Amino acid sequence: MTLQVENLTVEYGAHTAVDNVELQVAAGEIVALVGPNGCGKSTLLHAIARLHRPTAGRVLLDDVDVWTRRPRDVARRIALMAQAPEAPDDLSVAGLVRFGRHPHQGLFHQWSTADEQAVQQALAETGMTALAARRLAELSGGQRQRAWLATALAQNTSVLLLDEPTSMLDPGHAMDVLGCIRDSAAAGRTVIMVMHDLNLAVRYAHRLVAMRRGRIHASGKPGAVVTPALAQALYGIEADVINAPRDGAPIVVPAVKPRAPDAFS
């Protein structure tokens, strides 16, 4: 099961959001997409999920172009967890996760034991079983994010796309969610996630893909890609890269410059 992105270009009118991107992701691999705001990470994710039609290039899943399939068929193979998703009012966690089975149900297809199993498994994998009856509005940010992750897992797809899965979370909850993601990759899923926190991305991703102005700026093992030059190129910051005492993973430490006199005027 491989995901192949070939020469993908996506344009919004005159603006090129994704520019000739090549990417291959194998089953079980976690790829973290990093880069500054507006560099095309989310657009790339949407294009892979068949939500945005590319101007050029293809997205192949098992050698089949996703645009030759119907939306529902794609949703059985690729799950996308959106950034800041909204659910119908008053929904419970279990109610939300059941929507993950929606692509698998037809007009006359009723709720089956397989559906129920997938839901229970997704709840268990994300540690949400005990909270299944809670309303979404009653959950903490981390719990709500795990409920959305469970929905994507219940879709039972081979590809999992995540748009900033941890951006709203404190470090503890972020690592909870990333742990769930790592486990589901270990079970054979292909995972691509957009991340802002370089240090977390480095720790959980097998491969880092850095984007800048719609193009892939660098790609490879986190330890090899993350350098002071990368921080400068992506975010325009001066930073040191040191190795973590425990596992040697690179850590980006921005250098705090003395404030320029007119910085905020």
Place this chain on the structure above:
Amino acid sequence: MRHRPRADTSIPGALVLLAAFVGLVFMVSLTVGGGDYGLRASLAYLTGRAPPDTAADIARIVTTLRLPRATAGLLVGGALGLAGWLLQTATRNPLAEPGILGINAGAATAVVLGISLFGLNSGAGYLSAAFLGAASACALVLLLAHLGGTVTPLRLILAGAAIGASLYGVTAVMLTTHQLAFDEYRFWIQGALVGASPSMMASVLPGLIGALAGGVMLARPLSALTLGDRAARALGHRPAWIRLAVVGVVALASASAVALAGPIAFIGLLAPHVARWLIGRRPIAEVSASILAGAGLVLLADIIARRILAPYEAPVSAVVALLGAPAMIAIVRGRRSRPCSTTGSGF
């Protein structure tokens, strides 16, 4: 938006032009419509050059039929232009106006209830019933829109539409159960200036003058209110009193208009927009322009109503809606959800 110095008290040229235009439309309004005398004969009469054999006849038609009608148009339009400006400014919503917010419907329903339940038949009776109805509807819609914190433009419009529709139902129930009220109501509800008699106008006039004076006096404090309650208070105004006064003046103006000609929607919507377009942000000139624009629009619509389906007469309210609904669509399309900002710096 034009920036003008605070001390500018001159009368804008646009206002003078607008007044001249209203005068012109008023004169034209005297020359068209019922009777066998068209534009040329009527003009000849008005300029004192009519042949003696027809002069008396024309005089009868112009003074007994057309003059009251044109005067009614002037009063109704002015009142609606005033009410629309006050509502749009007070709610900061470019779509607020007595028709869409259900205030006209409140006045109309109260009149129908008065006719069928209490046997009202005097102009003063109509007017007081209309005032009560308009004031209740106006207070209710503003109150409801304010409940729950934020007043979005949509909430306000929906509250108004709901009140209007509900009152429409009440009216329909009364009319189907009280046969007597039906015929009288039928033409009046469609906004006819024909039915406005001089005695009716006389009974409405004091209230209308009061409303006009109140509206002009309210213009400046109301503009201060658009800066927010706290800022208005800092400027020495009392927001609650201003709002109460707005409800009173709007109700009085709408009630007068409804008592004279039945509910006419959209004049209150269009007139303030015309005024803002002509004048810019100067509260007193703007409200005056809105009153004039309302009067001009009603007179114009009444002229069209007399010609468009000749030999039949179209209801004025329908003609106004025909002009106004596209304008509303244009406003929604143009401004999207942005509320009308009246925090102008021109005063």
Place this chain on the structure above:
Amino acid sequence: MRARLTGLALVVTIIAAIPLCLATGPGGLSPRTALAALFGSGDGGRVFLVRGLRLPRVCDALVIGAALGAAGCLIQTVARNRLATPAILGINEGATLAVMVWVFCVPGSGLGPWWIAPIGALAAAIVLVGLSGGIGMRGFRVLMIGIALSILLRSIVDMGMSVLAVNHATAVYNWSLGSLLGADFSRLRIAVIPVTLALAVAVALGRRLVLLGFDLTTARALGADVQRDQWLALTVAALLSGLAVGIAGPVGGPVGFVALASPVAASHLVGPGRVPVLVAALIGALIVLVADTLARVIAAPNEIAAGALTSVFGGLFVLWLLYRRTGEIG
């Protein structure tokens, strides 16, 4: 499960209500004698009263109510606003205008064939979406422009009314109030087939429209073809409300009480995360049945148009919604 139980309870309620509605009104019938007369026993006058006069009204009420309830459910889901109804958006006015144009162009043919009103409704829906520049995921523009469109269309109807010959005008005016007085099977017999078909499509659509409760990205990621579903839903809703209007005028009232209240009540009954088209249709049927019966007795010996009655309730209901719910109505 909850939805099925609710549906079952509603069906039982409706069946129980039918004999009551048949018995209500002048004639001094009890539900038992009314039921007997329905099956042909009792004296001829009674049998005629029940079978010839009241049964058509009951059937009309059920069909109209079901159509309006389902249409309201679809439109509220598409516009994402609890106050969106075919009436508020001008779709009913489109149907009324089409009927009036027919009366104009083909004098002496009554109110025209059954399909003229749905075509008017559909045309109004298309104009509405065109003017709004698409449906979008936020109902704001569609609603505002719909309000303007409904006023515009109503004014054209008013103008036409003032020109129509008096007897035609009276016919159209009475019809435009939405009354089931004088209902017979002639219109219903033909309209019931398209209504049933459209209802079936609507119920099937309900399953997909659930995804419209999510944000656009999530809805599409879960496999929804959002734009197509919105168009389908709007089309079916316009057809349903047009058919309902064509049978007996806007019985739902100018604010569309039936189309407004049924989906809201249905959502409360079946719980969150569903688009309860079928339950809304059943509730709609029950509401119109009750409203028409009430309209018959509330001002006896006079009869009120059911549409007038429902519009009174409709306004109050909207006020209550505005008072209670802030999230769902913008």
